[in-house]
Amino acid sequence: MTLTDLKQLFDYLERSQSRFSIRNELMFKLLATTGLRRSELVSLTWEQVDLVNETIRIDRKGKKERILPLHPHLTPLLASYKASLRAYQIYQTEPVFLNNRKALDPRGLHVIFKDMLKKAGLPPTRFTLHHLRHTFATLMLQQNKENVDLRTLQELLGHESITSTQVYTHVEFEQKKKAIDSFRIF
Template sequence: MQLNAAIDEFILYIQIEKNYSSHTIASYEYDLNQFFAFLRDHDCSMELAFVTKIQVRRFIQHLLGTHKQKPRSMNRKISCLKSFTKYCIQEKYLMHDFMSGIETPKSDYKLPVYMTLNDIKQLFRSLEHDHSRFSRRNEAMFKLLATTGMRRSELVSLTWEQLDFSNHTIRIYGKGKKERLLPLHSNLIPILKVYRDLLEGYQTYRTEPVFRNKDGKTLDPRGLHLIFKSALRKADLPPSRFSLHHLRHTFATLMLQENKENVDLRTLQELLGHESITSTEVYTHVEFEQKKKAIDSFNIL
C-alpha cells in the first residue's frame, strides 16, 4: 500500500470514527504529510511496508537539527506517527511497527506562564473602560475565557444554545468533542446579556456563533489572538509576554492560588477538561509560590 493512501485512510478514520476535533485532524494531517515529504525528498520508497525505523530517526534528526524544531512539537509528531502505525497494523496495512522503540526527545520543563491577579484586574479595568465599537464583545470574550478556563478553539466555536442564562451554565465541547458543563460566574451573566442585546435578532439565534469578527462572520483563532494582543496593549500590559493560552493558565493558577480551600486538582481537571490528571498537576507550581511567600514573610533573619 502506498504511504499517501494509508495517510488518507487514517485521516478519514480519526475524522469519522474517532470524531477528533478539526484542529487535531489538521495537526495530524500536517505532521504525516511532513513525514511523507521528507521521505519523498530523500528518494525513499513511498511504499508503507518499506518505511523503516532508521528513516524515522533521520526525520527526527532533520527536524531537530535543520528546522530547529522544539522538543514539544517533535513529541507531538512522534505521537502522531505512533497512532498512525497502530492504526495501520490494526487494519493489516502494515506487518511491522516502524515506530517501535522510537523515544521522544527530552523536553525542557517550564512552568506555565500566567498573569498575576493584579495583571488580570488591570486587563479587566481596561476592558470595562473601553468604549470602542467592539468593546462589549471583547469584555465578554476575555472575561469568559478568564473565568472558565476555556480553550480559544472552544470559544470561537461557541453558539448561543450552549449558554443557559436561567441555570447559569455553559456547555463546552472540548477535545474529541467531549462535553463538560460548567457554572458561569454570576458577575459574568449581565456582561453577556449586555453584549447579546447589542446584536441583531438573527445573530442571537440558538445555533448562531456567540462571537463574530468585524465582518459579522465567525471569529477564527488567529483573529481572536490579534484582538487579545490589542487588548493587552490598551491595558498597558506587554503583548509579547502573554498569549491567549496564558488566560487558561491564569484561570487554573489563580483558581488554586486564590481559592484553594474550595478547589482541588480533581475539580480543576474537570473544569479544564483534561483527560489525565497529569496534565493538571503542572499547576502545583502554585504550592511552591505559596511556600516562597511563607519563607519570605518569616521574620527570623
C-alpha cells in the same frame, strides 16, 4: 499573568468605549474565569449558552461534554451582549462571537487580544491567550484552596488526565520560604 496584570486588563476592558467593547470584555473575562481554550471560545454557539442556569456547555471529542458555571459577574454582561445583537445573530446555531458579521476565528481573537494588552498598558509580546487559561487555573488553586481541589480543576479545564492538571500545583516561593523558615532543625 499575575492577578494585578489581569485586573489591569479588566480595568481597560471595562472602560473601553469601542464598537466591540462589550464583546471584547466578555470574551476575555470568559477565558479568564472559565478556563476555556481559545478554540472553544471561538466555536461557541448560542445553543451552548444557558443564561437561566448560568452555564456554558462545551462539546468535546467522543460525544462528551463539560458544563462550566458562569461567574455571577458575567451573566449580566453576557445578557447585555446578547441583547446588543440582531435577532438572526442569536439563533441557536449562530456563533456567539462575531467579527464584522462573521464568526471570529482563533487568529482574529489573537490579534484582538494583543491589541487589548497594548491598550491596557501590558506588554503584548509577554502574554498569549493561553496565559489566560493558565492564570485561571493557577489563581483558582492559589486563592480558592478550600473550594477547589485538583479533580474539580481537571473537570473545569477539560483535561482527560489528572497529570495534565497537576502542573498547576506548583508551590509559590513564599510558601517554600515559610516552610524552610519554620523548619526547626537547629
